[in-house]
Amino acid sequence: MKTHIHIAVLEMGILPEALEEKHGHFFSMIQTWLGAAAQEAMVEISFQRFSICNRDDLPQAEAFDAYVISGSKHSVYEDLPWIHDSKLFLNELRHKNIPMFGICFGHQLMAEAFGGKVEKSSKGWGFGTDTYQFADGQSQEVLVVHQDQVVVLPETAHVIGQSAHCEYGALEYDFAAKSTQFHPEFNPALVQDLLLQYQDTVGIDQAQAALAHLPSACLNNQAFAQEVIAFFQTNLANLSCANRSQ
Known part of the structure; x- marks a missing residue:
């Protein structure tokens, strides 16, 4: 198994300025979330940030071992060049069989x-x-912030997680790609602040009900982080074997 993974984080959005100052940006949240799991797995991990929504150039694909594609306030069907x-x-x-993991907008x-x-x-x-x-038969509470959803499944995708609200909530592909509609890198404090800021948009009743439940939410974000690290390791090992056999 690969013991050092160089990850590019494609940052597709930014949080409102006050919330970013308080909670960090998408890159720092992803870095913290995966970093702790990598340490537990005794995997050395390094990150580089590409703020694609702010017009950073996309990297050379093979310059990194794996990619994480972040959330965003944008919709993937917007007619924007960077999308x-x-x-x-x-x-x-x-x-090129390079592993990738997408979150929310990235999904x-x-x-x-x-x-x-x-x-x-x-x-x-x-x-x-x-x-x-x-x-695998398990159920788990997760943090969500979205209005858009996948409504037609790609032929190469398999549903590995869903809810009553989101049928195609977690996907794994026939190639080295995996994604979740939910936000395993978020924490309840950030979602609480987002709810308070956008409760008029979401609807007061829905927002207040969500706020009331957040303190008792039973999350396991680190388990998802461990799965992503293992997913990257497995696919990088497969890629290495394929390259050696050529």
Whole structure:
């Protein structure tokens, strides 16, 4: 197994300035979330930030071992050059068998890049907590902040997690790609502040119900981080074997 993983974080969005100052940006949250799991797994890990939504250039695909694609306030169906370029880049990663993991917007971007479809959900906002059922039979509370959802599954994708609100909530592909609609890198304090800021948009009743439940939410974000580290290690080992056999 690879004991050092160099990860590029493609930052697709920014938080409101006051919340970013308080809680950090997407990159720092992902870095903290995965870093703790890597330490437990005795894997050395390094990160580099690419603020794609702020027009940073996409990296050379093979310059990194693995990629994490972050959340965003944007929708993946917006007609923006950096979104189009990112979809092309994800397909380059796919063809080069470079592992990738997408979160929220990243989950949706991967689905659209690989042949699926994303729309604003008729079920409304998922905001606060949700309970997912996973393919291994386990159920788990997770943190969610989204209105868009994957509505058409890519042919190469398999559902490994879902909820009553989000049918295609966690996906694994026939190649080295995995994604979640929920935010395993978030914490309840951030979601609470987001709810307070956007409660008029979400709806007062829904926001207040979500706020009331947050303190008792039973989360296991580190388990998801450990799964992602293991996923990267396994796929990098497979890639190394494939390269040696050529």
